[in-house]
Amino acid sequence: MTTADTSKPSGTQSIGRAAAVLRALARRSQSGARMADIARETGLERPTAHRILQGLIAEGMASQQETTRRYHLGPFIYELGLLAEPRFHLRELARQAIDFLADQTGDTVFLAVRGGNDALCVERRAGSFPIKAFTVDVGSRIPLGVGCGGVAMIAALPEEEADSILAANAPRLKDYGDITPAQLAELVSAARIRGYAVNPHRALGIAAVGMAVRHADGGLAGSISIAAIESRLPPERIEKIARLLRAEIRKIEKMLQAS
Numbered sequence: 001m002t003t004a005d006t007s008k009p010s011g012t013q014s015i016g017r018a019a020a021v022l023r024a025l026a027r028r029s030q031s032g033a034r035m036a037d038i039a040r041e042t043g044l045e046r047p048t049a050h051r052i053l054q055g056l057i058a059e060g061m062a063s064q065q066e067t068t069r070r071y072h073l074g075p076f077i078y079e080l081g082l083l084a085e086p087r088f089h090l091r092e093l094a095r096q097a098i099d100f101l102a103d104q105t106g107d108t109v110f111l112a113v114r115g116g117n118d119a120l121c122v123e124r125r126a127g128s129f130p131i132k133a134f135t136v137d138v139g140s141r142i143p144l145g146v147g148c149g150g151v152a153m154i155a156a157l158p159e160e161e162a163d164s165i166l167a168a169n170a171p172r173l174k175d176y177g178d179i180t181p182a183q184l185a186e187l188v189s190a191a192r193i194r195g196y197a198v199n200p201h202r203a204l205g206i207a208a209v210g211m212a213v214r215h216a217d218g219g220l221a222g223s224i225s226i227a228a229i230e231s232r233l234p235p236e237r238i239e240k241i242a243r244l245l246r247a248e249i250r251k252i253e254k255m256l257q258a259s
Contacts (some may be wrong), residue, residue: 012050017044017048018055019054021042021052021053021062022245024037024041024207025038027118027141028070029073030137031070032065032072033070033072034070034071035049035050036067042063049183059074061073061077070256071175084188090113091254094222094252097224098111098125098224099125102109103127105127105128108134108227109225109226110123112147112153112222112223112224114220115141115142117143118141118143119142121139121140135147135227142176143176144169144176147208147210148227151197151210151213152225154188155192155197156223157191157220163177196210196211196245196246197225198238204231205230206229207227207230210226212243213249215257216257219238221253222253224248224249241258
């Protein structure tokens with residue numbers, strides 16, 4: 001939503017603008033967002049963004065840290081999330097599988113879900129290997145395709161929808177390493193063919209393997225990925241980890257079907 005969206009009714013436009021501001025805050029949930037960040041990412045003029053933020057703060061949906069002047073999601077957003085969680089219970093269903101995968105591989109396991117054109121990390125477990133691949137924090141949002149779980153999720157979507165996400169996120173990739181839109185498209189295409197994603201571009205010296213989790217109707221539920229230092233993921237081990245992932249994800253999908 002930008003200030004150019006004048007074709008929608010004013011009420012709908014206001015809701016869309018507030019949602020865009022909340023998404024901008026969510027992308028910087030750890031560090032906080034500056035007014036300049038929010039205006040740039042939403043396309044809103046600063047006075048408009050400031051007015052929306054003040055309204056969100058008044059409702060407990062945003063807050064501002066006094067020392068840094070940065071904006072964060074507010075406590076009411078947390079309350080809403082707790083109330084909504086029973087309907088989006090993938091994290092609970094996947095917890096045993098995530099623990100098992102971390103124990104079996106010794107590496108770091110991530111559970112992510114889609115949020116628009118972003119991937120949201122909702123769970124992370126570290127294995128026993130002393131060098132950890134903590135590339136994403138729980139609660140962090142990154143563009144779909146930047147992380148291996150995001151590549152797996154894009155690959156699981158219908159091609160037209162996947163292409164739309166790739167196009168929308170292309171300008172954002174430069175802020176997340178050296179991956180190009182063309183390279184990301186190749187990673188997605190390869191993931192469709194092999195049934196799982198391999199992403200060597202997330203962070204320097206880190207590689208990952210990821211696979212989508214689907215609902216009973218075939219729709220996307222999320223993804224599980226395993227990240228490690230590159231030397232721990234030669235081709236033969238990647239295939240072994242993919243087999244482990246597939247077996248655990250099938251168990252999760254059966255639980256999703258039954259729930």
